[in-house]
Amino acid sequence: MKLSDLSGRSRLADLLALLAGLLTVVAFAPYSVAPLAVIGPAMLFVSWHHATPRRMAWRGYLYGLGFFGFGVSWITSGLSLFGAHMQALALPLAGVFVLVLALYPGLMGWVASRFGCVPAAARLIVIWPALWTAFEWLRGTLFTGFPWLLLGDSQVASGPGGLAPVLGDYGVSWLVALLAGLLALAATGRRVPPRVAALLAAGVLWFGAGALRQVDWTHPTGAPMRVSVVQGNVPQQVKWVPSEFERTLARYRDLTRAHWDSRLIVWPESAIPALYREVAARYLDPLAAEAASHGSTLMVGLFVRRGQKIYNAVASVGDGAPGFYFKHHLVPFGEYMPFKGLLGWLYRDMNVPMSGLSAGRGGYTVQAAGQTVDVSICYEDAYGDLVIRGLPQASLLVNVSDDAWFDGSLEPAQHMQIARMRALETGRYLLRAANTGISGIVGPKGEVIALADMGRTEVISAEVRPMGGATPYVRIGNGPVVGAVFAILFFGWVFGLAMTRNQQRKMESK
Structure with missing residues (x-):
């Protein structure tokens, strides 16, 4: 036939x-x-x-x-x-x-x-x-x-x-x-x-x-710098348990202290499952001072309250002035609940931490480690037109995520592949920190330089170069x-x- x-x-x-x-x-x-x-x-x-x-x-x-x-x-x-x-x-x-x-x-x-x-x-x-x-x-x-x-x-x-x-x-x-x-x-x-x-x-x-x-669509604009990505590997089932909170803070602090030779250290999305103001004075400020004494900057995933609104955020602390990125593109049914009048019966049975979040407004970059860093949180990196809004000014890309919701499935590997596409499109190094994996450091051709596989508690490090210029895609979208x-x-x-x-x-x- x-x-x-x-x-x-x-x-x-x-x-x-x-x-x-x-x-x-x-x-x-x-x-x-x-x-x-x-x-x-x-x-x-x-x-x-x-x-x-x-x-x-x-x-x-x-x-x-x-x-x-x-x-x-x-x-x-x-x-x-x-x-x-x-x-x-x-x-x-x-x-x-x-x-x-x-x-x-x-x-x-x-x-x-x-x-x-x-x-x-x-x-x-x-x-x-x-x-x-x-x-x-x-x-x-x-x-x-x-x-x-x-x-x-x-x-x-x-x-x-x-x-x-x-x-x-x-x-x-x-x-x-x-x-x-x-x-x-x-x-x-x-x-x-x-x-x-x-x-x-x-x-x-x-x-x-x-x-x-x-x-080579882009070019180096500075000397190589050492960077680290921390994969804390905190299971989703215990991440939001109050009795585990101090243990989580200690885990990230201890993992980080072994890598003060890195200029930039990135933690995953909501690595600190709390509001910034709840941990600033007793935890983040001392850690930021310690980082600054070594010439390091931390980029930390947590939540920030501004007035009556709460944002999924990344805070840049340590060497240099603190800065914040607020997530723009929220996940429906995860970070906000659409059609509440119609689906109220469903939401009553759902136990979703921090589900009443607000979408961020304003910039797409933060200053960290002397660089302008283009930041995305969770599946924001699936939107190429969203990522390029911080370019060509940004010299590095950072994505923080928490794929622990999907452990044992195809999602973490698919998500890592998507992140690699953003690096390839923009001609930038990308640092990706995911709570339980897959975390990675990706080169400007989309190549994997360092990788932390699923379900491992580890820190990966590599040397990257700040990149300048713009690919045709960055210019035209x-x-x-x-x-x-x-x-x-x-x-x-x-x-x-x-x-x-x-x-x-x-x-x-x-």
Whole structure:
């Protein structure tokens, strides 16, 4: 049976779409089989070949069920820690989350069917890759956004990732979807020369993008400096227990004191599970003085109250004036509770510490260790356009997180991969401190310099360089890619209408 005839076997094509979603997840960390990010979407495109609009929508939805059902299965781990009552609801709520996310590729399939009058080759290598990128952007933007498992993230260490400093994560996704279209064209084409040409073009694009990794988009602006990242490894089950509080403070203090030779030392998100004013005088101020005496600066995750509002924050203390970064993009249902009037019954059963937080306003950087540092907290680093707001002024990136909510799942490895993409896009060193892991120090090409794996209490150190200049992506952001893909879809739609009318005229003239 030829792949081009697969649509005639509906159940087999449906299974292919579901399998495609599952396989695509394996392209991401911790598996990191990067070519599957091309093969998975290509399989979906093949299942769409000659299918009806209804079948294309259904297969897109099946793809989404496989992709998100496997890829974000970690959501159950986080929900089960929200209290005993939530443990029974964790799986059903996660299932609803997956069912909703799968609507994106499902709707993408239906929209893809609207371009039926466009020649097949053009659909595969022009329209559908643009459509894929547009729907990734929509998923990362609508309803506060969920830019997780973008195709581009899977390529942080592979050839297509070389495009990240130029066009960003969405640009890499576009290229990967284009490669998938070329692979699908080679699989479904009826003539050998076009099929071979499609494979050759895919190879040229893959290795051509990889060649961009040799370009140094940014440059060092200072001498190497030693930095450390502290991974305290405090389990989520005890982190908020009052009797464990002093033990947590002692753990971070003792781990830090062994590394005063580092110019900058970073602690994870909410490493101190308390308000700044509750620990400043008796704990942070003496520790800051000790750090200053060694020429060190600490960046500490904690909470800060300003008036009636509480912020998830990072405080910079030690050598130099203290500074604060307040988290801008909060996690719904974790740091704030949307639709309280509708979901009040659910919130009553949820035990989420510090869940009534306010979104920060103002700057995206702090001064630390004599450098301007671009800071992100938790999954803020999944938003490339958020991270670049502090650039090109910032010479270093810092992300603090607490992935202990998702221990034993795929999430920590996926999150570390996302953080690496931010370093690659911006041409900056990145320090990532995660409570239970995965913590790391990443170079400006997205390469891992030092790593603290899951579930370990340790401090990792390395030498980094403050970096200056700006990659093309830092200068232009996501706008050009998003504008280009929607322009392609608009003109493709206009072209399809023209083709339809032309066919109608021909039919009427007969």
